[in-house]
Amino acid sequence: MKPINSKEEYATYVDQKTPNSPILKNCFNAFWVGGLICALGQIIFEICKTRGIDETTSYTIVSISLIFISAFLTALNIFNKIGKFAGAGSLVPITGFANSIVSPAMEYKSEGYVMGVGAKMFTVAGPVLVYGISTSIIIGILYIIFNTQSITLI
């Protein structure tokens, strides 16, 4: 091996030396577990429909059910194992969002219900909320602007 004389050389060397994440395996697991969660949502939706519940209410029931299942599995110390295996597959659906709120709530319970659970509950989900809501407001404003000029976007 050549002697390392600068931080740049060291960074290049470390990059070579550091093992990469198994991207193919991760993508594959994320694909099928994510698909499975979505299929589960669809099943709940179909059940609601056969019971004569209207579409909008059925969507809400799907979200609530998935959030409940994810929160419940988080509390049982199971969701983190699914998350470790599936990565984005369980993180991107609404299940990941529920997990990101329940897990800090559990973690910071030792600091009390106000400064612990209350204050820290959104430490992980906070950025998603801030930028998610901000983006929807910007898109909403754009929609109003273009819509008043009689350009139909949707």
Added chain:
Amino acid sequence: MKKVGNQSYFMSKPINILSTACIVGPKEKDGPLNAYFDQCLEDEFWGENSWEKAESKIIKETVNTAIAKSKIASSSIDFVFAGDLLNQCISSSFGLRESNIPFFGIFGACSTFGEALTLGSMTIDGDFATNVVCAASSHFCSAEKQFRFPLELGNQRAPSSQWTVTGSGAAVLSKDGEGPYVTAITPGKIVDMGIKDANNMGAAMAGAAQDTLLCHFKDTGRNPSYYDAIFTGDLGHVGKDILIDLMETKGYNIKANYNDCGVLIFDKEQQDTHSGGSGCGCSASVFCGYISHMFKEGKYKKVLLMPTGALMNSTTSQQGESIPGIAHAVAIEATCPNL
């Protein structure tokens, strides 16, 4: 104490390691070094209602066990040097608040145990103390909470990331005894290699480990083969390979007798710990358990222990700062050749 070279010192008195003790968590219990720990916990809480309290209890009980094994009264201990990873070193200060021993809380990140041994040896050598306790601890759950994400969060860890050891190690150093002895120290400088990835601590610390190791060899005139074994604290699998390479570029082959405490404490394949163990408790428990056991059995006569630390916090890494590293080398020998 006699200074040699730039930053190394030979002790002028025999600094005895009178006794050592270590208590570790359940994951360490399942690891390959299981047989060498004084006590292994069944769960991470150990009957407490927070991880911080559990960690305090671990260091408290470890120090108590080490003092009990040394057979000297705790009132004869002059100082305790202890540290951990939690903000303001609360595990050590809360754990030892009832110990009634003058206390120095120290921070050297994961190199804390090396720093404690170094300061303890200097204090005895300088006639400020007869007996001192050196201790360090870390806890996987409290460290994750402070540095990373909640435990229940379903995320994935990078292959180069390390697993903080739940555990503590404590050693009683004394003027009197029959060894093993701390014979030389090389306190380390802060070395920043420009690594910014908090998931690759091994690479961030390897530069500091190299610097201290080179200084130690140059200052003392020793070479790698002088030691039966050389241990770094928690470079992990990635950092260990890097240090071997770095030393090779400087003309030292350390492959034969070098290992890393973070590599030894977990079984990478079985325990899914990626690059290996880390934390103050890593080098502390491996030294106080495995390495001192090897001394007792006579398998090791000369060991260089070099705990390594990444001197950062979660704010600095969020601000995009690089991670400075440090490593303190402590030579431990079954006999005292320089006296």
